[in-house]
Amino acid sequence: MTDMALPPVLTLRDLTVHRGAAKILDRVNLSLGQGETLALVGESGAGKSTIAVAIMRLLGTAKVAGTIELAGEGDLLALTERQMVKLRGQRLSMIFQDAGAALNPSYTVGRQLSTTLRRTQGLSTAEARKRAIELFTSVGINDPEGRMSAFPHQLSGGMQQRVMVAIALAGSPDLLLADEPTSALDVTIQAQIVRLILTLTRERGASCIFVLHDLALASQSCDRIAVLYAGQVVESGPAHDVLEHHRHPYTQQLKSCVLEIGTKTLTAPEGTVPSHAQMPPGCRFSTRCPRALPRCAGEAPPLVPLRATAAGPLDHHIACWNPE
Numbered sequence: 060m061t062d063m064a065l066p067p068v069l070t071l072r073d074l075t076v077h078r079g080a081a082k083i084l085d086r087v088n089l090s091l092g093q094g095e096t097l098a099l100v101g102e103s104g105a106g107k108s109t110i111a112v113a114i115m116r117l118l119g120t121a122k123v124a125g126t127i128e129l130a131g132e133g134d135l136l137a138l139t140e141r142q143m144v145k146l147r148g149q150r151l152s153m154i155f156q157d158a159g160a161a162l163n164p165s166y167t168v169g170r171q172l173s174t175t176l177r178r179t180q181g182l183s184t185a186e187a188r189k190r191a192i193e194l195f196t197s198v199g200i201n202d203p204e205g206r207m208s209a210f211p212h213q214l215s216g217g218m219q220q221r222v223m224v225a226i227a228l229a230g231s232p233d234l235l236l237a238d239e240p241t242s243a244l245d246v247t248i249q250a251q252i253v254r255l256i257l258t259l260t261r262e263r264g265a266s267c268i269f270v271l272h273d274l275a276l277a278s279q280s281c282d283r284i285a286v287l288y289a290g291q292v293v294e295s296g297p298a299h300d301v302l303e304h305h306r307h308p309y310t311q312q313l314k315s316c317v318l319e320i321g322t323k324t325l326t327a328p329e330g331t332v333p334s335h336a337q338m339p340p341g342c343r344f345s346t347r348c349p350r351a352l353p354r355c356a357g358e359a360p361p362l363v364p365l366r367a368t369a370a371g372p373l374d375h376h377i378a379c380w381n382p383e
């Protein structure tokens with residue numbers, strides 16, 4: 060758990076992302092302690108992946124405002140691209156949702172991992188090969204030596220994801236961003252990969268932001284949870300508090316959703332997320348909220364601590380004018 064005397068390793072302040080006229084993220088505030096794991100949960104399209112990609116500063120033409128403070132580096136949004144290139148892989152790494160698309164099909168997986176090791180760790184070719192085999196072993200790849208010469212298409216989706224995990228860990232990053240593997244893998248393999256990433260992150264004392272769909276899995280496996288709705292953080296805090304003592308009506312609805320056994324279907328809360336063109340200026344959940352007051356649609360509730368404790372920005376926070 061976090062030593063409260065230590066400043067957070069990562070702090071997002073009013074992170075706002077526009078794509079054209081659409082406000083994809085709206086003043087997102089989040090903090091993460093050293094060695095902690097934070098789950099971002101919420102329905103599809105809530106902006107979870109956008110947060111992770113924004114931290115990597117890989118959002119391309121999107122307009123990004125606010126600050127992303129990484130301990131020891133200052134505001135990532137103020138760094139040059141050259142400085143970011145150095146940080147990616149070494150301090151920050153991302154595991155993408157679809158490993159098949161993220162790996163280069165033209166190179167063997169051994170070469171892709173060794174190249175990362177040589178670049179981030181300055182290892183010789185022979186040292187990088189030795190370390191690559193060790194990393195493949197630690198992520199549970201059978202016959203790691205033999206797999207070094209495999210091309211991505213020769214591996215199953217689960218194995219490709221393990222290769223991605225090895226590549227992401229190659230530079231010993233202190234912050235890992237992991238997007239839940241959803242597209243290519245069946246649910247059993249997904250759960251294995253989620254557990255693997257969390258175990259390896261904890262063993263290394265690194266911090267991790269995990270994009271997850273399932274609130275129950277998030278609370279079982281992560282230290283902290285941030286619940287997102289349509290690009291806004293509606294509730295955040297220690298996992299136990301958010302799951303057991305949640306105050307935001309959306310968290311309550313999300314909690315009652317269940318992942319149907321054997322399928323990838325999430326039973327969504329009733330109603331639909333408003334389109335970006337029709338987003339209310341206030342609380343974006345107000346159109347579906349059973350507790351909405353007249354002020355909710357017009358005035359955005361700030362994300363505020365439920366009670367002030369020594370944890371400061373890591374406290375339990377909610378953004379709601381009429382909490383439960």
Ligand SMILES: Nc1ncnc2c1ncn2[C@@H]1O[C@H](COP(=O)(O)OP(=O)(O)OP(=O)(O)O)[C@@H](O)[C@H]1O
Pocket residue numbers: 078083101102103104105106107108109110270
């Ligand atoms: N490259 C893009 N161009 C335009 N809009 C995008 C792009 N990427 C994401 N969006 C939009 O941004 C919003 C947030 O998407 P994002 O992928 O971050 O959500 P998410 O919560 O990670 O969803 P999922 O769980 O489905 O991955 C969505 O409305 C999506 O349509």
